[in-house]
Amino acid sequence: xxxxxxxxxxxxxxxxxxxxxxxxxxxxxxxxxxxxxxxxxxxxxxxxxxxxxxxxxxxxxxxxxxxxxxxxxxxxxxxxxxxxxxxxxxxxxxxxxxxxxxxxxxxxxxxx
Amino acid sequence: xxxxxxxxxxxxxxxxxxxxxxxxxxxxxxxxxxxxxxxxxxxxxxxxxxxxxxxxxxxxxxxxxxxxxxxxxxxxxxxxxxxxxxxxxxxxxxxxxxxxxxxxxxxxxxxx
Numbered sequence: 001x002x003x004x005x006x007x008x009x010x011x012x013x014x015x016x017x018x019x020x021x022x023x024x025x026x027x028x029x030x031x032x033x034x035x036x037x038x039x040x041x042x043x044x045x046x047x048x049x050x051x052x053x054x055x056x057x058x059x060x061x062x063x064x065x066x067x068x069x070x071x072x073x074x075x076x077x078x079x080x081x082x083x084x085x086x087x088x089x090x091x092x093x094x095x096x097x098x099x100x101x102x103x104x105x106x107x108x109x110x111x112x
Numbered sequence: 113x114x115x116x117x118x119x120x121x122x123x124x125x126x127x128x129x130x131x132x133x134x135x136x137x138x139x140x141x142x143x144x145x146x147x148x149x150x151x152x153x154x155x156x157x158x159x160x161x162x163x164x165x166x167x168x169x170x171x172x173x174x175x176x177x178x179x180x181x182x183x184x185x186x187x188x189x190x191x192x193x194x195x196x197x198x199x200x201x202x203x204x205x206x207x208x209x210x211x212x213x214x215x216x217x218x219x220x221x222x223x224x
Contacts, residue, residue, distance in 0.1 A: 005156030005167060022221035030223055040152075040224060044117030044217035048165065048204060055117060055217060057154070057169040092160060105156035105167060109134035111142055112152060 002060045003110065006102035009090030010045065010052040018054075018088040019045070021081075028077035036072045037062030054089070056102065114172045115222065118214035121202030122157065122164040130166075130200040131157070133193075140189035148184045149174030166201070168214065 010018060022043065033041060041058035062068050072078055086101060095103040122130055134155065145153060153170035174180050184190055198213060207215040 003154055005154065005158075005169070007158050007160065007167070019220050025221065025223065033223060041222065042115055042117065042169070042219055043221035044167075044169075045220045046117075046119050046215065046217035048119065048160065049163075051161075053160065054220070055119070055156075055167045057117070057156075103158065105158035107154055108131050108157045108166070109137065109155035110153065111137070111145055 002065070003107060004056075004058055004060060005105040005107060006056050007092065007105055008054050008095065008102045009092065010054050011088055011090050012052055014088035015045070015052055018085065021084055021088075026077060026081055028075075029081045032072050032075045032078050036068040038068075055105075114177070115219060116168075116170055116172060117217040117219060118168050119204065119217055120166050120207065120214045121204065122166050123200055123202050124164055126200035127157070127164055130197065133196055133200075138189060138193055140187075141193045144184050144187045144190050148180040150180075167217075 037060055038058050039061060041056070043054055043056045046053055046055065060068075089101050091101050092103045095101060149172055150170045151173060153168070155166055155168045158165055158167065172180075201213050203213050204215045207213060
């Protein structure tokens with residue numbers, strides 16, 4: 001199992017909508033998350049220096065993360081979900097350069 | 113079980129030392145974490161807008177979080193550890209006002 005921590009910005013004017021969406025995530029999206037070997041997935045929100053940021057934590061139990069992420073990206077319902085969530089988020093520069101939403105963070109400590 | 117996500121700043125000139133400490137956390141500190149009902153504890157590092165931030169995720173399995181945190185704070189070895197780690201960190205304003213290091217983030221999504 002591998003743990004992933006990642007970060008993105010959240011547009012303040014979209015914060016309420018983002019929270020509303022995630023309080024009742026679509027069942028097809030949740031199914032896809034499970035089928036792509038992601039578990040124990042949390043997203044946290046925090047204001048830093050007057051800007052909003054989202055931090056996500058999840059555990060990946062599969063053997064080919066890139067392949068599973070491609071599988072997720074090919075799922076029509078997930079694509080529709082991202083049409084709702086992408087405009088809420090404001091990627092950090094390193095993610096934006098790669099056309100991605102979330103920037104990976106570095107794990108510096110873990111204790112079971 | 114309750115999940116906690118929290119955030120603090122990291123002083124760039126102390127980043128290498130903070131990582132070195134956490135790559136070999138003291139056994140007494142780790143024992144105290146377990147005894148205070150904290151498990152699956154990760155800390156991630158990410159640069160945002162030119163500043164370094166730490167994001168922590170852990171799961172609390174006890175029934176009185178405040179009491180367990182007081183117990184941890186009373187442990188001499190943990191106090192010595194914090195003498196090393198506190199000067200590395202740069203609390204956000206809301207934590208600083210309370211004399212704390214870490215600011216709690218809001219959980220906006222979870223999927224098992």
